[in-house]
Amino acid sequence: MTFSEFFSDRLRYIIFQAVFVMISALFLLLTGTQTGIVLLLFLIWLLLFLLIQTMDFLRCRAKLLELASILDGLDKKYLFTECIPKGRTIYERKFTELFRQAGMSMIGAVSDAEAAKREYREYVESFVHEIKTPITAANLICRMTDADTRRKLMQELSQIEAQIERVLFYARAEHPEKDFLISQHSLSELVAQAISQHRTLLIQSNVRVETKDLEQMVFTDSKWTVFMLGQLLQNAARYRSTHPVICISARQLKGQVELTVKDNGIGIPSHELSRVFERGFTGSNGRALGGSTGIGLYLCRKISSLLEINLQINSTEDVGTSLTLTFWTRENLTKM
Amino acid sequence: MQKVMIVEDDPVIREELTLLLKNEGYFPLAVTDFTTIKEQATKLKPDLILLDINLPGQDGFSVCASLQMSGGAPIIFVTSRDTALDEIKALSLGADDYITKPYTIPVLLARMKAVLRRSEKKTQTSDILEAKGLTLYLTKGMVSSATKSTVLTRNELQILACLMEHAGEIVSRADLIETLWDRQIYIDDNTLSVNVTRLRTKLADLDLPDLIKTRRGMGYQL
Numbered sequence: 190m191t192f193s194e195f196f197s198d199r200l201r202y203i204i205f206q207a208v209f210v211m212i213s214a215l216f217l218l219l220t221g222t223q224t225g226i227v228l229l230l231f232l233i234w235l236l237l238f239l240l241i242q243t244m245d246f247l248r249c250r251a252k253l254l255e256l257a258s259i260l261d262g263l264d265k266k267y268l269f270t271e272c273i274p275k276g277r278t279i280y281e282r283k284f285t286e287l288f289r290q291a292g293m294s295m296i297g298a299v300s301d302a303e304a305a306k307r308e309y310r311e312y313v314e315s316f317v318h319e320i321k322t323p324i325t326a327a328n329l330i331c332r333m334t335d336a337d338t339r340r341k342l343m344q345e346l347s348q349i350e351a352q353i354e355r356v357l358f359y360a361r362a363e364h365p366e367k368d369f370l371i372s373q374h375s376l377s378e379l380v381a382q383a384i385s386q387h388r389t390l391l392i393q394s395n396v397r398v399e400t401k402d403l404e405q406m407v408f409t410d411s412k413w414t415v416f417m418l419g420q421l422l423q424n425a426a427r428y429r430s431t432h433p434v435i436c437i438s439a440r441q442l443k444g445q446v447e448l449t450v451k452d453n454g455i456g457i458p459s460h461e462l463s464r465v466f467e468r469g470f471t472g473s474n475g476r477a478l479g480g481s482t483g484i485g486l487y488l489c490r491k492i493s494s495l496l497e498i499n500l501q502i503n504s505t506e507d508v509g510t511s512l513t514l515t516f517w518t519r520e521n522l523t524k525m
Numbered sequence: 526m527q528k529v530m531i532v533e534d535d536p537v538i539r540e541e542l543t544l545l546l547k548n549e550g551y552f553p554l555a556v557t558d559f560t561t562i563k564e565q566a567t568k569l570k571p572d573l574i575l576l577d578i579n580l581p582g583q584d585g586f587s588v589c590a591s592l593q594m595s596g597g598a599p600i601i602f603v604t605s606r607d608t609a610l611d612e613i614k615a616l617s618l619g620a621d622d623y624i625t626k627p628y629t630i631p632v633l634l635a636r637m638k639a640v641l642r643r644s645e646k647k648t649q650t651s652d653i654l655e656a657k658g659l660t661l662y663l664t665k666g667m668v669s670s671a672t673k674s675t676v677l678t679r680n681e682l683q684i685l686a687c688l689m690e691h692a693g694e695i696v697s698r699a700d701l702i703e704t705l706w707d708r709q710i711y712i713d714d715n716t717l718s719v720n721v722t723r724l725r726t727k728l729a730d731l732d733l734p735d736l737i738k739t740r741r742g743m744g745y746q747l
Contacts, residue, residue, distance in 0.1 A: 317605075318579075318605040318606060318607075319605075321605035321625075321626040321627050322535050322538065322605055322626065323537075324626070324627040325538055325605075325626040325627040325628065326535060326537040326538045326541060328627055328628075328629065328630070329537075329538060329541035329542065329545060329630070330537070330541055332541075332545065332630060333544075336697060336699070336700070340699060346627075350627055368608050368609060368610075369609070370609035370613070381709055384706070384709075384711060385629075385632065385706075385707075388703070388706045388707075391706075391711070392699075392702055392703060392706060395713045395714050396711075396713060397711060397712055397713040397715075397716055398711030399711070400709075400711070410609070412607070412609060432713075432715070433713075434713075
């Protein structure tokens with residue numbers, strides 16, 4: 190609060206005071222008081238008035254600063270109304286009380302929402318675990334049918350699996366802290382896991398996967414990384430050209446390793462490239478093909494920032510898309 | 526025959542696993558009473574135990590701990606719980622492997638084999654395959670007939686190995702591709718054709734032309 194703000198706030202009061210003083214002075218002059226005495230009285234009044242106003246201003250400013258510092262120190266800003274001191278004047282006290290009531294109702298609503306979200310997440314997690322049992326059973330039963338039916342059923346099942354996996358990671362990405370385990374892994378191992386998880390889709394799409402220079406160790410969480418790679422492989426298989434090839438290669442940098450997943454698919458129009466990591470963004474390719482959810486890359490970006498992996502995308506229409514993940518090769522203690 | 530104990534509370538999976546393992550040449554022991562797992566294990570002396578975590582009564586972790594106390598068979602956890610914590614807990618309790626559902630059959634079988642091999646501590650000398658007058662040296666990457674021998678590339682080696690393992694049978698292209706993907710060779714249909722053609726040329730050099738027959742619409746046959 191600046192002085193001019195304070196001044197303009199009190200302008201009405203000050204004008205009223207000035208008018209009152211002028212009328213008083215006029216009355217005194219008319220009733221025969223000497224001009225000198227009136228002037229003296231006026232000066233005394235002016236001094237006192239300025240003094241009181243300045244003190245008011247300073248106190249008011251100190252109070253606001255105190256409130257600002259309380260707000261600053263709070264982790265959850267909406268608890269502010271619980272932390273402010275009771276007011277000095279009756280007006281301030283009433284005002285604070287009203288705010289406190291509003292705050293209470295908000296705190297209640299927030300904690301209800303958080304509890305509901307946690308319960309929902311727990312339900313989703315338990316649902317995913319439960320649903321895996323019948324999928325496993327179905328996988329085993331498939332073996333009994335003839336090769337053609339088996340292959341078709343396996344394709345459907347692997348699609349179900351992929352979708353369910355995404356649901357699980359979507360729920361987990363909200364509260365990732367309880368599920369991290371950063372340790373050293375070999376890139377070739379992680380890539381092999383991701384490919385094997387999605388082999389049904391990749392084989393069905395008649396994709397050839399080339400791997401190159403993957404004998405490198407990186408520090409990351411294996412489960413989340415395999416999930417991310419899986420999303421990239423699924424995208425590459427989905428948005429493929431007629432002779433799809435996915436090339437997965439790694440490059441050693443200083444203290445880091447760059448893993449590139451490159452396809453020769455239909456590519457992404459340049460004006461859409463900046464938006465592909467947005468939640469729910471499907472783009473012209475997704476709309477043309479249908480069944481796109483706009484969740485895969487959104488989750489990749491979220492997970493990669495949690496794991497402190499740098500994720501970059503490059504794409505040229507009709508030429509292909511490449512995604513680059515940059516991992517740390519040594520333990521980076523800040524991320525734990 | 527190696528005995529594999531199946532501790533799984535879902536009846537469908539239990540039955541299917543029993544059938545699968547029987548077909549694969551194991552002797553499956555399906556547990557249906559989950560209160561006396563330890564006693565059954567001591568009595569039946571399995572070579573391997575497949576253990577689920579979510580079981581009626583006690584969970585798989587405590588079963589695993591009590592089985593380890595009695596110093597029994599190697600244990601593979603097969604479960605739908607896939608958090609890092611569960612895996613660490615399982616492995617720290619002395620489990621030999623941890624597979625999450627849904628798994629594919631080849632993966633399950635391969636990891637069972639690996640654990641069994643480790644526990645038996647005997648080196649398997651299955652790096653030589655013989656069929657139809659051919660001898661394939663898997664570790665050396667060579668194939669030889671009675672008189673000559675030649676070097677194969679990784680892809681050719683695995684294709685031939687797969688055909689020789691099923692000598693006489695028709696192996697469909699799809700099966701062949703799936704097998705190769707399991708062995709981390711990620712090829713497409715065209716590449717398979719190219720590799721088979723090259724393999725035929727090499728076999729012709731060994732004076733064995735037409736050894737790999739194309740069965741139209743069905744696949745290849747050695």
